[in-house]
Amino acid sequence: MIIPKAERLNHVQEYYFARKLAEVSALNAQGKNVINLGIGSPDMPPSEATIAAMKSSASQPSGHGYQPYRSLPALREAMATWYEATFQVQLNPATEVLPLMGSKEGVFHISMAFLNPGDKVLVPNPGYPAYATTARLAGAEPVYYNLSEENNWLPDKTELEELARQGVKLMWINYPHMPTGAQATAETLLWLAELARKHRFLLINDNPYSLVLPNTAPQSLLSIPDAMDCCLELNSLSKSHNMAGWRVGMVLGRQDYLDAILAVKSNIDSGMLQATQHAAIEALHNNDEWHLQRNNEYAGRRELVYRLLDMLECKYQKDAVGMFVWARVPDHVSDVEAYLDELLYEASVFLTPGKVFGSQGERFLRVSLCVTIPQLEESIKRINQHIISTVSHELK
Template sequence: MIEQANRLNKVQEYYFSTKLQEVRSLAASGKDIINLGIGSPDLPPPPQVIEALNLALTNTGAHQYQPYRGTLDFRNAIKEFYKNHYRVDLNAETEIVPLMGSKEGITHISMAFLNEGDEVLIPNPGYPTYTSVTNLVGAKPVYYNLKEETNWSPDLEEIESRDLSKVKLMWVNYPHMPTGASANETIFEELVAFARRNKILIVNDNPYSFILNDSPRSILEAEGAKEVVLELNSLSKSFNMAGWRVGMVCGNEKNLNTILKVKTNLDSGMFYPLQAGASAALRLPASWFTSLNKIYAGRKQKILKLAKALGCMPGKDQSGMFVWAKVPEGETSEGFVNNLLYTHSIFIAPGFIFGDQGEGYVRFSLCATGDVIDRAIQRIDR
């Protein structure tokens, strides 16, 4: 038998990969499972996007290799999007690189900047992929705790009291997943100053800024941010295009050229019609988000009702497509989730998978119709 690479010894299969197999097995056995655990939009992309995709299929050269940096039109669409919605000026030639989903960017950035033994600051709770990829490249995860009483914001004073001499990279994620916390008016400026003082590259993972959020922000708005910051963004959530795998990384030319050394050796460019459809999405008026959020707002009210029926306590002022809530006193997140699954055939995500600071919480997804959520409420009421 050929043994697996040592780099996999610290990496587990993604929780949802294994848990959803269990959920599917229960469904196959005849259980009517209501899945409120996954943030995969169930709504369709905008019709203009589908139209642009279909039209691009007949374009001369559509099926050939595409530029590693993406088409100029796609990069210009990203530039316009950042200017219109975030008030950030980007150079389409040098400060934008399209990605096959922002998750790809986490790996590319880590491979581009981290050596074995480098340390990486990772939010706790936070997206598990930050830790997995850090381990895969041989770097060391170093966690900074986020707490509900401080609205899940990093305590930079506490972090700076540590030995940061080996820290090279810091992941931040606002609006935050899984808690739904938004960045306040000063946190991005404080993070940029922190990065300068400590010579750390900060990456803001920003796919949720238009979901139930009245004030979309980019860390690149902060003065001087491009020198010490990168930002990942995605069309998955804001435009219901998760399966398309379309995202971007933005920052200064030097950092992006470093990332391209990795990316150009791992793929051969994004399918042209996907880029054409993505360009159409990014140029939609703000009314698209208004109509989308009207649907999510209605669903959120029903999820809050479900959480209350379960004895859970949601936090306040949450953005994004999830509701983050405390489980009843004395319960563990995993025990609560499993009991809900096996007793009521309802699946939600346990908070422990996002780090030990997530223990005692659960995450409900808004990616289900109001009728489905009503069925879940009826099961609990019965």
């Protein structure tokens, strides 16, 4: 390069999955045929009506120009209606709903809209790496709060109170939680909102997993009384409507917060394709039966993942929400990442090491449900053969 990269990138690493998927692609080029159980990219299609709406809209000559920065009023209305029906949260579609091109975009826009250099941001450990990365890109400091298996992967009140006293600008939560699948109680959301109000920071819940294998009624942070004063919520159609590659998300909250986010967003993109918006409107009308069929398929896959994890002597919770299974690796495995690399190179099965999501995930792995039942059965077969081969080699 004839110029150096920006100093902010000194604190930002390449996204783990970008690097690892390149490694998997190289193995596949060698004929390995790796089964990828690491990525939460839905392999089932959106509803037929969603696809039909996309085709119909895309065929209209007038639909390919720049779109409104706030998106179509009909999309905002559909999102508000969906939130009221799903989460019992009433929102003004004109002022309290801002569609996004995926909620990952929203994580970045929120960070850029509200963080100044030196600000502190509370980030879950383990948690989605983008929360810390976007804070660093904004010049802010991620401050990690620990989630533990012993506390059902919920924040510890004492620890958070102490961290909040030191002065923070934002706090990220993500319930149902990725990667663990833990569900927050209404009581937990209530005291988190009270903590945000007390210490005057913005609390954001990233909430894309509520409809995937739920074990309780879906919850929203915005259902907490007076939460709109100090809270925002992100949501997405990626997981709940099988539309990960379509890039349709939303941020929900008070108008002044959304206006600040829009000031960033409108300087970065030029609106969402009209056909995508029309398709999203249709997707938000998917009936309960469509969601049940998707969850029944995931439930069947999850039973096979349990079998796979039992073979590996891992421990896991059966009441987790979402499209992953989070599991503790047995203590006799000294290096989890090396162990999973062994499975990748010897059995051609890719599993995600938990430490990707923070130090609290060091002894864990994550398995995605976004593969077919035949692929899971083949994964079980391969890993079983690897275990037999390893035991046979050790006996020699």
